[in-house]
Amino acid sequence: MARFPSPTSYLHYPPKNPNGNLNSVSKTQKCLSLLKLCSSMKQLHQIHAHIQTLGIHQDRFLMSEILRFCALSPSGSLDYAHFLLNRDPNPSTFSWNMLIRGFACKDCPTKAVAIFMEMRNWGTKPNKLTFPFLLKACAQLVDFQGGRQIQVEIVKNGIDSDVYIQNTLIHFYGSCREISDARQVFERMSVRTVVSWNAMISACVENLRLDESVAVFTRMIGCGFEPDETTMVVLLSACTELGNLSLGRWVHCYVIEKGLVINIQLGTALVDMHAKCGAIDYARKVFERVPKRNVWTWSAMILGLAQHGLAKEALDLFLQMRNCSIKPNYVTFLGVLSACSHAGLVDDGFHFFREMVHEHGIEPMMPHYGAMVDILGRRGCLEEAYKFITSMPIEPDAIVWRTLLSACGIHDVSDSCGVGEKVRERLLELEPKRSGNFVMVANMYAEAGLWEEAANVRRVMRDGGLKKMAGESCVEVGGLIHRFLCGDDSRIDCESIYCLLDGLNLHIKIVDCVDANFLAV
Helix, strand or coil: CCCCCCCCCCCCCCCCCCCCCCCHHHHHHHHHHHHHHCCCHHHHHHHHHHHHHHCCCCCHHHHHHHHHHHHHCCCCCHHHHHHHHHHCCCCCHHHHHHHHHHHHHCCCHHHHHHHHHHHHHHCCCCCCCCHHHHHHHHHHHCCHHHHHHHHHHHHHCCCCCCHHHHHHHHHHHHHCCCHHHHHHHHHHCCCCCHHHHHHHHHHHHHCCCHHHHHHHHHHHHHCCCCCCHHHHHHHHHHHHHHCCHHHHHHHHHHHHHHCCCCCHHHHHHHHHHHHHCCCHHHHHHHHHHCCCCCHHHHHHHHHHHHHCCCHHHHHHHHHHHHHCCCCCCHHHHHHHHHHHHHHCCHHHHHHHHHHHHHHCCCCCCHHHHHHHHHHHHHCCCHHHHHHHHHCCCCCCCHHHHHHHHHHHHHHCCCCCCCHHHHHHHHHHHHCCCCHHHHHHHHHHHHHCCCHHHHHHHHHHHHHCCCCCCCCEEEEEECCEEEEEECCCCCCCCHHHHHHHHHHHHHHHHHHHHHHHHHHHC
16 A cells, blocks of 8 residues: 655645746646545645645645545545635535535435525535535435425526436435425426436335336336346335336346346345245355445345245354454344244343344344344243343334233233233234234134123224224235235126135145044055
């Protein structure tokens, strides 16, 4: 690695002018060269101090490059960039844009919007590079009204037809769950790029308009656009949500056929899709063949194994990941805790939970607490699970309580410690309008032989106008997802389906009869 030059190392180069001093252009060029080698704020401070000493701090381009490093470099300082901006008597639009972009890209959206307000107060006119990062900040904040106001500013400045701004508007509306507005911007675009199509597909996926996302992708190909790696990542996430393995495999084949680069994001999406769509063995093959992996790739595979009940394999892969010096994240530990739950490893679960907090500094989220409750509940440690929930530093949600209630239905037959009753009361308080909770409680009372209590729960449901949700199942045939609801006879092919089921039922009875006669002989 090249040694960073000392601030005085260039004083003897280039050659001095006839008066014995470096000319201003040479000083500026040397400082710009130093800025290109700069890798820390300590070095930046040294360069800035020397610029002051050389008396070239009035050079606007040189100072804008210093501000660019502070605002956009991973080792920069946004506070110092803001300090430099405030010292400039006449900051340019470029400088304001750098600062807005820096705060928006470093997850400080509120500060990005505040900088824009400062910019307006200074009377500096924004340009087409100002608004995309402002819209990104509003998308992070899910600030619909703020984004609307920015769109008004865009129209006032006459740059509403800029494709980059329009792409960001689609992303903003998608993040705010305003899919109709996103579609309106998309349809009005006179010029579209691959990024435009990706933004629209992504907006559909984020709003769970999964079928629409596939339709937009089909339309994209029909319009002659070549999808890129980002398109495939977004489409794979739709396949994952739909549970459509056939479509996911078609996407994988398309990636191979078009020779797209399987980068880390695409490789991770392929592993995640196959794992969550049930093809865990294929997910493992994809995982082993992806050229590059990061913590998300490892986490997708670990979580996939855990969710398929392959606890030992998940924990072994976690150990392998640590041997590769990959630092785990919150998703990794969610997979590890899920594996411990399936394997009944209570002590190991607590060990990994503590490791996540104390060794890696990862703040547990609700799914982690839910996984711990599941670990305790599966082992029948109901009282310990209840104490764990009540000692949580954050307010437990209904899913956590429902997890424990489900465990109570399996283990807490006598309800000697009263945990089941406490959980029932708390869950019904949190979700008084969710019919599934009442059904679960009524069934638990019925299984325990408490018929009067079960009848009371059903009476509350009836008086409150709550109805039991119909049972639902899905099956994939020929790449299409067919949805069936209990008691729904509206399908055109309903009679043929029932005939097939009757035939299968008869076949099962014949097989059982033959097996019984064989055993009797």
